[in-house]
Amino acid sequence: MNLLAVLFVSFLLFAIGLAVILVRRQLLFVLMGIEVMTNGAVLAAVAAGQYWHSADGQVLSLFMMLVAGSELAITLLLAMLSYRYLKVSRIDQMNQLQDKLDKEGQLL
Amino acid sequence: MPSTDFYPVIAPALTGIGGLLVLLIGVWPRLKDAALVAFYASIVLLLGAMAVLLAPHEAAGFERFISLDPVNRHGWLLFTAGGLATLLLAWRDRQLLGEVDEQFCSLVLFAVTGTYLLSAATNLLAAFIGMELTALSVMAMIAWQPQRKGAIEAAIKYAITATVSGSIMLFGIVLMYAGSGSLYLDAIPGNLGGERTNETLVIVGLAMVLVGIAFELAVAPFHCWLADVFQGSSSPVTAFIASVGKIAMLLFLLNLADQLSGLWPAIHGVIIGMVVLSVVWGNLAALRQSNLKRMLAYSSVAHFGYVLLALTAISGDADGNADLLQAAAYYGLSYAVMNMVSFAVIGLLSGINPSADLEGYRGMGRRYPLLGVALAIAVLSLAGIPPTAGFFGKLFVFTQALNQGQLGLVIIASLAAASSLFYYLRILVVFFSVPSNEVSEEADIALQGDAVVMGPTLVISLSTAAVLLIGLCAGTVLTFI
Numbered sequence: 001m002n003l004l005a006v007l008f009v010s011f012l013l014f015a016i017g018l019a020v021i022l023v024r025r026q027l028l029f030v031l032m033g034i035e036v037m038t039n040g041a042v043l044a045a046v047a048a049g050q051y052w053h054s055a056d057g058q059v060l061s062l063f064m065m066l067v068a069g070s071e072l073a074i075t076l077l078l079a080m081l082s083y084r085y086l087k088v089s090r091i092d093q094m095n096q097l098q099d100k101l102d103k104e105g106q107l108l
Numbered sequence: 109m110p111s112t113d114f115y116p117v118i119a120p121a122l123t124g125i126g127g128l129l130v131l132l133i134g135v136w137p138r139l140k141d142a143a144l145v146a147f148y149a150s151i152v153l154l155l156g157a158m159a160v161l162l163a164p165h166e167a168a169g170f171e172r173f174i175s176l177d178p179v180n181r182h183g184w185l186l187f188t189a190g191g192l193a194t195l196l197l198a199w200r201d202r203q204l205l206g207e208v209d210e211q212f213c214s215l216v217l218f219a220v221t222g223t224y225l226l227s228a229a230t231n232l233l234a235a236f237i238g239m240e241l242t243a244l245s246v247m248a249m250i251a252w253q254p255q256r257k258g259a260i261e262a263a264i265k266y267a268i269t270a271t272v273s274g275s276i277m278l279f280g281i282v283l284m285y286a287g288s289g290s291l292y293l294d295a296i297p298g299n300l301g302g303e304r305t306n307e308t309l310v311i312v313g314l315a316m317v318l319v320g321i322a323f324e325l326a327v328a329p330f331h332c333w334l335a336d337v338f339q340g341s342s343s344p345v346t347a348f349i350a351s352v353g354k355i356a357m358l359l360f361l362l363n364l365a366d367q368l369s370g371l372w373p374a375i376h377g378v379i380i381g382m383v384v385l386s387v388v389w390g391n392l393a394a395l396r397q398s399n400l401k402r403m404l405a406y407s408s409v410a411h412f413g414y415v416l417l418a419l420t421a422i423s424g425d426a427d428g429n430a431d432l433l434q435a436a437a438y439y440g441l442s443y444a445v446m447n448m449v450s451f452a453v454i455g456l457l458s459g460i461n462p463s464a465d466l467e468g469y470r471g472m473g474r475r476y477p478l479l480g481v482a483l484a485i486a487v488l489s490l491a492g493i494p495p496t497a498g499f500f501g502k503l504f505v506f507t508q509a510l511n512q513g514q515l516g517l518v519i520i521a522s523l524a525a526a527s528s529l530f531y532y533l534r535i536l537v538v539f540f541s542v543p544s545n546e547v548s549e550e551a552d553i554a555l556q557g558d559a560v561v562m563g564p565t566l567v568i569s570l571s572t573a574a575v576l577l578i579g580l581c582a583g584t585v586l587t588f589i
Contacts, residue, residue: 003286007309014279021272030268037275041282048286051304056291057282060233064278067240071274074247075267081251082260091268094261097336099393099402 006047013040025090027079031072038068113168116176118159119184120224123191126152127217134210142209146195149213153195153220157188172292174228179437179589183227183359186444190352191220193571196563197344197452202459204342207253219245219348223356227363232281232291235360239277239324242353243270249348250341257463262340269323269333277320283313293367300371311374317364318375324357325412326405328385335397335405339464343455346401350408350451351444358415358440362433370424379420383517386413387524394531401464403531404450407490408443410528415439417521418505421512428512435504437589442489442497442578448571449486453479456564460547466535471543473536478565480539482572489575491532492525497575500582 013036020033042061049057083089130149134142160181169175176184194216198208222241229235247270251263285291287309288299300307319330326334338346365372390410397403418436422429454464456479461468473480489496502525506518578585 007283007286011279014275017275018272021268027264034268034271034275037272038278041275041278044279044282044286048282051286052289054289056233056285060282060285060291063233063237067237067274070244071240071267071271074244075264075271078247078251078260078264078267081254082264085254085260091264094264096261097258097265097339099335099397 003047003051007044010040010044010047013037013043016040025092027082027089027091030091031075031079034075035068035072038064113170115159115163115168116170116174116228118163119156119188120174120221122156122159123152123217123224124221126155127214127221130210130214130217134214143199145210145213146199146208149217150192150195152217153188153192156220157185160184160188169230172294173231173234174225175230176228179362180228180359182441182589183355183437184224186441187220187223187227187352187356190348190355190444190448191216193448193452193567194344194348194352196567197347197455198342199563201342201344201455203256203455203462204253204344212249212252215245215249216348219249220352223352227356227359229360229363230293232284232293236274236278236281239357239360240274242356243274243324246270246345246349246353249345250337252342252345256342258336258340259342262337265333265340266337273320273323273330276323277317280313280316280318280320283309283316285313287313293364297368297370307371311371314364314368314371315375315378318361318378321357321361321364322382325354325361326409327382327412327416328389328409329382331386331390331406331409334409335393335402338401338405338408339399343401343451343458343464347448347451347455350404350447354408354412355440355444358412359437361419362436365419365422366429366433369422369429372419372422372424376420376423379416380517383413383416383420384520386410386416387521391524391528391531394528397531398466399464400454400466400469400535403466403535404447404490407528407531408447410524411439411443411490414502414505414521414525415443417509417514417517420517421509421514428508432508432512434586434589435501435508438582438586439501439505441585441589442501442575445571445574445578446486446489446496446498449482449568449575450490452564452568452571453483453486456561456568460552466538469535469538470541470545471539473539475543475547479568482568483539484536485572485575487532487535489579491529495576495579497578497582500579504582504586 017033017036021030024030042064045057045061130145134145167177198204219242222238225234225238247267250266251259254260287306288296290296290299299305323330386409390406394403394406415436418432421432489498492499492502509518
């Protein structure tokens with residue numbers, strides 16, 4: 001099996017996920033992008049485990065799925081809270097917190 | 109057959125199972141008072157600290173998963189103290205009043221467990237689990253009391269950053285595994301050079317792990333989330349992120365640099381870039397903030413820039429590695445205690461000034477002299493004025509980096525540190541100037557009961573003493589780390 005080919009495919013998945021996170025503005029799509037990124041890493045882990053003939057890769061991928069699931073549980077809850085309290089589901093509308101710089105002459 | 113000692117697992121097991129038990133106690137039908145839960149959670153943390161203290165002093169590993177060596181021991185004690193301080197601060201915190209229940213306490217316990225695993229990891233899998241455990245707990249704690257302005261927004265910003273950085277770090281871990289065939293940090297350098305190994309993959313993986321860590325440490329250019337998260341979360345949680353979460357990540361980074369020092373020169377360029385950007389941008393952005401929490405966030409970016417300065421000179425054949433790592437660990441320790449003081453003060457004053465805008469603190473140092481003195485010591489330490497801990501941290505890191513010939517970087521860092529004095533002194537000027545408005549009676553701390561002020565006061569006085577002691581006994585502390 002060609003390890004580098006599989007790694008390339010998994011990196012492609014990873015890059016697609018990252019692109020989704022950077023481009024989409026809907027919170028739910030961002031969360032999907034994160035899942036795609038994690039899945040890219042899972043694919044690479046399984047491939048690496050096969051390449052080295054050890055179970056480490058599969059153990060690693062099991063833990064990754066576990067962590068991805070718990071991440072999703074909390075982030076979906078946050079998305080729900082954001083809709084309930086702020087009536088907002090787009091990340092570009094979350095702009096209560098930002099750098100508000102001092103006006104000149106008000107430094108002290 | 110890997111050596112198996114059970115000492116290293118006792119403390120994480122205590123806090124982890126203790127967190128679950130605290131959750132159970134919370135649903136006990138006859139329990140009315142949540143104070144009992146916080147009390148149990150503190151007992152669990154104290155037991156964890158006891159387990160660390162009673163463990164034998166030589167390094168002991170558990171199944172090549174985590175290992176308890178002298179550096180981690182003190183790290184673990186610091187995290188336990190940080191967890192206790194968070195509980196004490198949160199208990200009667202103005203912004204969290206009535207919301208601190210068994211879930212909050214158990215989240216603190218889980219986060220402390222995560223920092224134990226992360227800082228003592230000898231296995232990349234352990235580091236990943238520890239990091240995620242901490243990040244997930246902190247994520248939920250930031251959103252505590254969702255009605256508060258900015259709470260949800262800060263939690264979502266932190267959640268997206270932490271999960272993305274987690275994925276990047278994960279991909280890096282997998283690449284390191286694919287390239288070297290091992291998840292054990294101590295086995296990776298030895299495996300390289302074999303027939304089926306691929307050093308390029310390991311180096312790319314290491315760089316990605318470094319980017320993931322840089323996100324979590326909020327080093328420029330990965331710092332954008334930090335100021336918003338600090339501003340949006342309640343002060344006890346901010347204190348936990350700054351003093352416990354980040355320091356655990358830093359200890360893991362130091363461990364990584366120690367074990368993989370042979371590969372480190374390949375990523376020197378990345379670290380140097382981060383150092384320069386952090387110290388310059390962190391200090392410049394802090395100069396014009398009008399909110400104390402945001403100002404401390406940008407100063408944190410700069411501080412981690414100084415810490416990373418020590419890591420620019422790590423290499424496989426240098427003898428100075430141990431000194432460099434020691435200096436960085438000392439800086440991390442001093443950073444943790446100084447920030448604990450500042451955020452405890454901000455939390456105690458949150459009844460008077462919930463937004464933490466700098467203008468709202470005018471005259472607070474005169475009204476509450478002890479708070480003012482504590483904050484002054486912490487801020488002077490952040491600025492690096494002797495004889496505080498912050499001064500010696502900078503001194504050690506800069507001298508060690510100079511010994512390794514990093515003259516240019518040290519000059520940039522010193523100039524940036526000098527410019528940081530402007531905004532630190534601005535905090536003090538506002539705190540000790542003549543008050544402009546009267547404080548309403550219900551918000552006045554001096555008029556509130558002992559129960560409200562006792563916890564934060566304890567935290568503030570102990571950590572202020574620690575800032576001075578760590579500074580005055582710097583030589584002794586350095587031999588301990």
